[in-house]
């Protein structure tokens with residue numbers, strides 16, 4: 001396939017409910033969508049860079065010029081045998097993994113459509129349904145959080161993850177556990193703690209959590225290994241794992257027992273498969289993280305979650321938890337027992353609603369092969 005053009009679009013979509021983590025609260029998403037064009041067919045992907053450089057150092061306004069000036073040009077006009085051939089073409093650019101992932105994944109999507117294959121099978125998926133959990137942000141009150149958990153459990157979600165930070169942690173977990181002693185429960189700190197808070201972190205052990213996600217520095221592995229030695233609760237790394245080498249290092253030093261794979265954070269499907277492979281070889285369970293994606297990114301997360309190592313429920317949940325109206329058709333829905341089925345159909349199994357995207361677009365740029 002020859003990549004004839006790449007389109008960047010920014011759409012803006014208000015969240016149904018604000019989302020708050022230890023680094024801040026967000027009400028409306030600014031989402032960068034990428035389209036790769038070849039032979040009259042379009043592949044779509046979402047750049048998961050946020051509105052601010054807080055979760056990672058990338059953000060939407062860094063990703064845009066990085067793609068137009070450095071990532072799209074080496075790919076445009078190239079005859080690619082397969083989507084993973086994008087990787088060496090953009091390897092010269094250091095970092096900017098979310099920007100790279102958006103272009104690479106659009107080309108995976110394109111290849112699936114051009115060859116009429118299911119994307120999940122191209123990736124090596126084996127599951128015909130994926131187990132779903134939810135990630136619930138910090139709320140205005142404990143009462144509001146308990147109500148949200150109740151709603152999500154009633155909807156069938158198999159695992160509840162709550163965001164924590166100092167002041168919104170042990171007190172909250174006591175209330176959750178006294179009401180639901182046995183649910184599958186995790187916490188995500190998004191780097192809100194330091195190793196000198198060890199005595200406080202030990203308090204998490206009493207709640208038999210499935211995991212504590214990224215308690216320490218976003219770029220750290222060594223101190224997580226020191227912490228894991230001191231905790232009963234399994235550490236899961238998110239931010240710290242940028243590539244397969246990081247996963248191998250983290251597992252060699254026992255910095256975690258579980259890994260969260262986000263395809264954008266590691267730089268695209270090819271690297272996500274490499275991280276998955278490292279974890280498979282060592283029998284370490286992985287799960288698919290979320291970045292408050294629109295349907296375009298969400299369906300890619302579903303495809304990735306079909307791989308055999310995705311043994312724990314992910315943060316991949318229904319469209320309606322985020323959006324009044326999603327930009328794909330049908331919207332992503334979750335069964336009453338907490339699964340998303342994966343159909344054996346070409347592409348992603350979902351149609352991109354270009355009409356709606358057009359209405360939501362606030363800027364657009366197309367770059368063509370010379």
Ligand code: OSB
Pocket residue numbers: 021055134135188190238289290291292293315
């Ligand atoms: O750490 O997993 C995270 C959202 C934005 C940034 C970081 C994270 C998250 C989530 C949301 O937890 C997961 C979802 O998409 O529902």
Ligand code: MG
Pocket residue numbers: 188190213214238239260289
């Ligand atoms: Mg996380």
